[in-house]
Amino acid sequence: MSRKADRQTAALHAEIIEALPRVRRFARGLAGNVADADDLLQATVERTLSRARPANLDVARWMFRVCRNLWIDEIRARNVRRDAAPRVAAEDEQIIGDDAAVLGTLGAEEVMSDLSELPDEQRAVLVLVAVEGFAYREAAEVLEIPIGTVMSRLSRARATLSERLRGSD
């Protein structure tokens, strides 16, 4: 590999490493459990390394988009598996559970459980905006949806989550 290519690869790796903690948090928000989130994160990094990045996205935003798209693909694949083999699906569907200690307190477990019951697209917007601090325009760009859709999904997600958490007080 040429020196220039080495430098480009090193720079890409550095940007990925810098974004990893945020993308992992996003992956955990989407997946709802540590094991699936780790798999999702690994697939995200693999794809980020192997695919060309859109010119309008920096590496971090590109990773968020890849992560979300992979998760949607994973869910579709999982649903197919679950329909074909319900007994296997029972294991696949574990939420948090054994990973509670890793994720933190019981409160965190409840929140993650409530979060996991939101539709995937609402969850993605909620974590991007409320946790990662994306502006609506940025979230729309990453998720490739109109800003109006960001607003509606976000408000529905917040309303549902706040009511569920209120009910569990």
Add this chain to the structure above:
Amino acid sequence: MTERERPRNDDEWLSALIDGELAPDDEAKLRARLDREPELAARLERMRSADGALRAALDAGRDDPMPAGVMALLQSDDKVVSLQRPDPRRFFDLPLAMAASAALAVGFVLAQLWPLQTGPGGGAERLLGASLIEEGTSLHAAVSTLPSGESARVDGAALTPRLTFRDAAGVPCRVVDLAGDELLTEVVVCRDGSDWRVRMAGYGPPRDAVAGDFQPAFGDRSAVDRALDALIADAPLGRDEERALLERDWVSE
């Protein structure tokens, strides 16, 4: 916001307020409504609380080490982790998990030598602090006094400086091997005042070294060697230049 992007119901208005997405006029009108409508204000607070609970839940795992498989993807080609932060202003954003992963990559030899703190109370700053080889330690003495190619035992590991060079700013740096029983760690350290700061670290299985033979650790050309291309200003220093630096205790002329 354009007309089309204006909130269309109360929950969207409240959300936009939380996210700072309202135009000043709209925000003022909404705040006036909140003053008049306690139920709406209570709903806003519940949404804010939900956000806080969500952030806390997702932050709870921030100190977990990065999955080894993920880090392997980023090191399989280079096996190098840069420990240098590109922007010091963002120092405290450095999640400990990332730093801990970097520490894992550094390997157990360094973990033994340095007091890495990754548990509760051990902040990223302590970990980065640990990437400083401070004056007065046996590690510092070995890095500072051994000519390239000579080895010494430091806390159970064989330490061998491989070469000395200057970075683009003229700061003296060294590539140092730390060989344990099961792992060889290569580090690039550069002078930082009277200390040495770790700039890069790579790791791999120990080479079947012939004494005195600088066989590359990781194939034809080691990961650290390749990464050095981006760091090194010129060719490595010759023995005479290196000896002069050793004798001056690394103070440049």
